[in-house]
Each structure stands twice: as structure tokens, then as C-alpha cells.
Amino acid sequence: MDFMNLLRSAELLLYEVVSWLVFYPLTLWRCIRRPTDMIAYAEQELTRPPEVQFADALSPPIFLFLTLVIAHMLQSGVFHNAAVFQGVLSDQRNLLILRAVAFSLFPLLLGIQHVRLAGLVLSRQTLRPMFYAQCYVTVPFVLVLDLSIMLASAPLPGSGPGALALFVIGLGWYAVALARGFMIHRNVSQLRAIGQTALAILLGAICFTATIALSLLSGPVSVGG
Structure with a gap:
């Protein structure tokens, strides 16, 4: 009986992992094309029973984490410029967890803003749908940011200006998506939406930088070439 349960668990796990090959690009395309949708x-999916949630897309936290895994694999396997830490972060699993936490600060701060603008009391129940929703919007920006960093460090002609242009395009898309999200879903004015967007990006950048800086306390870092 235990062996059969193990086989069923392996069957479900294998199907889930393989299905990511289909639903990851579909989810990414939907996020890029219609972020406000x-x-x-x-937010609507989290009101449904857990067994039928996100049936036609990846769950937002999984979507964000898979993006970071893909970016990490590209950085170390293709560009060969992965950072090598000493201490706790010398383990690549710990480094991935750190990256996931650091990039999750953006949807977390945005989620708090949406809870406040919706006039709700901040709690685990009210924050969760807002956090999940903002994960979808944040993933394309995270992917562009990682690609910009990789391109900037690549020994290619014009890689620096190309990386800067890519980052500006990604940041512009992110800012527009966030502002439209505030206007459409929280019913705020355009001016206030721009202010909330600027605040979110600024606070997210500060918290992200602080998290990375604190991680460097675990030991020196070098970049593999």
C-alpha cells in the first residue's frame, strides 16, 4: 500500500513538473500581454476551492521561483558569470532561496499597498491574494532585470548599452503595468497611481539592496568567468 501511494505521488509530481513546460511560457505571455487581467x-482564483485553483496557469509563487531558477541556470550555464559566495551562500540552494526572498519583496510591498488602498485590514488572508496578483506582474520585470545583468557582464561589443536599453524597457513596462493596476483595481487617480508606483519601486529597490548587502556579511564574493 505504501509503495502504491509512493507511485501515485511520483506520478502526480512528474505530471506537475512536465506540465510546467507548457504552462510556464503560456503564463509568461499572458503576464506580458495583459498584466492587469x-x-x-x-485574486479571483484564490476564492475558488484549492484543488481547482490556477488550472490554466502556474501558481504565482511557483511562477516567480521557476523564473529565478531559469535565470540562475542561464547565468551559470550560458554566461558563466555566476557569483561565488563563501559561507552560507556557497550552497546554490541557499542562494536561490535568498534571491527568491529578495525579489518577493516587490510583490509583498505592492500587496500591502493594494490592501491599504482597498480599505482592508492587513492580515494574512487579505494580503495573500494581493501578493499572488503582484507576483504575476513582477515576474517579467525580474526576468528582464536578470537578463540585463547577464548581458552587461558578457564580453560582447555593445553589451553595456544593450543591457541598459533592455533594463529601461523592462522598467518602463513594469511601471506602466503597476500604475494601470492601481487605477483599474483600486480605482485611484492617474496621479496617485503614478505616486504609488514610484513609491513601490523605490521601497522595493531599497529593501532588495539591503537584503543583498546583508547576505554579503556571510563572506566575500567573487565572480566566475
Whole structure:
């Protein structure tokens, strides 16, 4: 009986992992094309029974984590410029966890803003749908940011200006998506939406930088070439 349960668990796990090959690009395309629709989608899905949630897309936290795993694999396997830490972060699993926490600060701060603008009391129940929704919007920006960093460190002609242009495009897309999300889903004015967007990006950048800086306390870092 235990062996059969193990086989069923392996069957479900294998199907789930393989299905990511289909639903990851589909989810990414939907997030890039209609980010505000994905905000509504995430919030609505969490009102449904757990077994039928996100049936036609990846769960937002899994989507964000898979993006970081893909970026990490590209950085170390293709560009060969992965950072090598000493101490706790010398383990690549710990480094991935750190990256996941650092990048999750953006949807977390945005989720708190949406809870406040919706006039709700901040709690684990009210924050979760807002956090999930903002994960969808944040993933394309995270992917562009990682690609910009890789391109900037690549020994290619014009890689620096190309990386800067890619980052500016990604940041512009992110800012527009966030502002539209505030206007459509929280019913705020355009001016206030721009202010909330600027505040979110600024606070997210500060918290992200602080998290990375604190991680460097675990030991020196070098970049593999």
C-alpha cells in the first residue's frame, strides 16, 4: 500500500513538473500581454476551492521561483558569470532561496499597498491574494532585470548599452503595468497611481539592496568567468 501511494505521488509530481513546460511560457505571455487581467485572475482564483485553483496557469509563487531558477541556470550555464559566495551562500540552494526572498519583496510591498488602498485590514488572508496578483506582474520585470545583468557582464561589443536599453524597457513596462493596476483595481487617480508606483519601486529597490548587502556579511564574493 505504501509503495502504491509512493507511485501515485511520483506520478502526480512528474505530471506537475512536465506540465510546467507548457504552462510556464503560456503564463509568461499572458503576464506580458495583459498584466492587469492577471491581477484580477490571481485574486479571483484564490476564492475558488484549492484543488481547482490556477488550472490554466502556474501558481504565482511557483511562477516567480521557476523564473529565478531559469535565470540562475542561464547565468551559470550560458554566461558563466555566476557569483561565488563563501559561507552560507556557497550552497546554490541557499542562494536561490535568498534571491527568491529578495525579489518577493516587490510583490509583498505592492500587496500591502493594494490592501491599504482597498480599505482592508492587513492580515494574512487579505494580503495573500494581493501578493499572488503582484507576483504575476513582477515576474517579467525580474526576468528582464536578470537578463540585463547577464548581458552587461558578457564580453560582447555593445553589451553595456544593450543591457541598459533592455533594463529601461523592462522598467518602463513594469511601471506602466503597476500604475494601470492601481487605477483599474483600486480605482485611484492617474496621479496617485503614478505616486504609488514610484513609491513601490523605490521601497522595493531599497529593501532588495539591503537584503543583498546583508547576505554579503556571510563572506566575500567573487565572480566566475
